Amino acid sequence: MVQLTTVLCKAYHGGHLTICLALSGCTNRPFYHIMAAHKCPRDGRFVEQLGSYDPMPNSHGEKLVALNLDRIQHWIGCGAHITKPVEELLGLSGFFPLHPIVITNAERLRWKQAQEVLLAAQKTDTEATETKEN
Amino acid sequence: MFGSAGWVLAKEEAQTALQPARGRKTRHDPPAKSKIGRVATPPAVDPAEFFVLTERYRQYRQTVRALRQEFVTEVRRKAHEARAGVLAERKALQDAAEHRELMAWNQAENRRLHELRMARLRQEAREQERRQAEEAAREAREAEAWAQLKEREVLQLQEDAKNFITRQNLEARVEEALDSPKSYNWAITREALAVKPQHKGSRGPDEHNTHPGAMGVKGLGLI
Numbered sequence: 001m002v003q004l005t006t007v008l009c010k011a012y013h014g015g016h017l018t019i020c021l022a023l024s025g026c027t028n029r030p031f032y033h034i035m036a037a038h039k040c041p042r043d044g045r046f047v048e049q050l051g052s053y054d055p056m057p058n059s060h061g062e063k064l065v066a067l068n069l070d071r072i073q074h075w076i077g078c079g080a081h082i083t084k085p086v087e088e089l090l091g092l093s094g095f096f097p098l099h100p101i102v103i104t105n106a107e108r109l110r111w112k113q114a115q116e117v118l119l120a121a122q123k124t125d126t127e128a129t130e131t132k133e134n
Numbered sequence: 135m136f137g138s139a140g141w142v143l144a145k146e147e148a149q150t151a152l153q154p155a156r157g158r159k160t161r162h163d164p165p166a167k168s169k170i171g172r173v174a175t176p177p178a179v180d181p182a183e184f185f186v187l188t189e190r191y192r193q194y195r196q197t198v199r200a201l202r203q204e205f206v207t208e209v210r211r212k213a214h215e216a217r218a219g220v221l222a223e224r225k226a227l228q229d230a231a232e233h234r235e236l237m238a239w240n241q242a243e244n245r246r247l248h249e250l251r252m253a254r255l256r257q258e259a260r261e262q263e264r265r266q267a268e269e270a271a272r273e274a275r276e277a278e279a280w281a282q283l284k285e286r287e288v289l290q291l292q293e294d295a296k297n298f299i300t301r302q303n304l305e306a307r308v309e310e311a312l313d314s315p316k317s318y319n320w321a322i323t324r325e326a327l328a329v330k331p332q333h334k335g336s337r338g339p340d341e342h343n344t345h346p347g348a349m350g351v352k353g354l355g356l357i
Contacts, residue, residue: 073205073208074205074209076201076202076205076206077202077205077206077207077208077209077210078206078209079206087198096197096198096201097193097194097197097198099194100187100190100191100194103190104183104186104187104190
């Protein structure tokens with residue numbers, strides 16, 4: 001089987017700035033800051049904080065995301081890379097178009113759920129026919 | 135709205151939770167014996183889904199590239215406006231005007247302080263001259279007093295010199311001294327009593343003294 005992920009590599013080269021997620025928080029409680037940073041460790045030196053992302057849902061079942069769109073636009077204009085999770089978050093917020101991976105995963109999930117429903121329906125049909133025959 | 139992204143990221147976390155030993159071995163540890171004949175097979179790729187996915191990626195990247203170009207032009211426009219825009223020119227004019235104002239104020243302040251300084255210096259010069267004049271007057275007075283003192287001394291000496299004994303006057307003065315009734319033949323005790331050598335027949339007021347030859351200094355007519 002051929003590894004095809006190289007085809008889906010990043011298509012924009014050059015630049016030394018990245019908009020990425022920096023993990024912080026406690027054990028079993030992650031919390032991400034959306035940072036603009038150079039080639040530094042994940043939790044190390046950064047240029048500017050552009051937002052935050054809380055992956056744990058709150059009491060209303062929401063996952064809160066904060067995005068400083070003005071500064072994000074500025075840094076992208078200065079030639080910053082964006083990592084996949086940040087791209088997904090921007091796509092979901094509406095600032096960017098929706099990421100293909102998000103759409104594909106949603107489709108796969110729906111297909112799987114449809115398959116499960118179909119299997120359940122088929123099972124009930126076979127059971128109904130069996131009982132009918134009996 | 136954030137459900138699907140959360141599901142994507144939650145799926146990654148769930149995978150890590152189901153395999154707690156993942157990452158236990160470093161890259162230098164040898165693989166286990168049970169994994170000798172193992173061939174890692176990546177998940178199968180659905181060609182239709184892959185085609186759709188590449189098409190979606192192409193469109194996505196096209197859109198994102200366009201957005202990026204827009205943002206770049208925006209940033210450059212802002213930089214250009216900040217450097218050479220209307221607002222920047224106005225600000226530069228305002229800054230220049232403010233600078234000129236401040237320089238004028240500074241020069242006025244300098245002139246004022248200069249005037250004050252010159253007045254102070256003139257005052258000090260006048261004070262200095264007055265003090266010097268006073269000093270000179272005092273010194274002149276002192277010199278004059280000194281000269282007068284010396285003159286008086288000289289005159290006094292000149293007058294005294296008339297009574298000096300010279301070679302010519304010597305014999306006359308000797309004769310005069312010998313002929314004078316004044317006698318220097320006396321001594322003085324610790325109690326300031328003059329003591330004269332005893333003569334036969336003591337004088338009247340001396341009888342009360344302890345020593346028959348002692349007499350007060352006043353009695354001699356010397357004081």
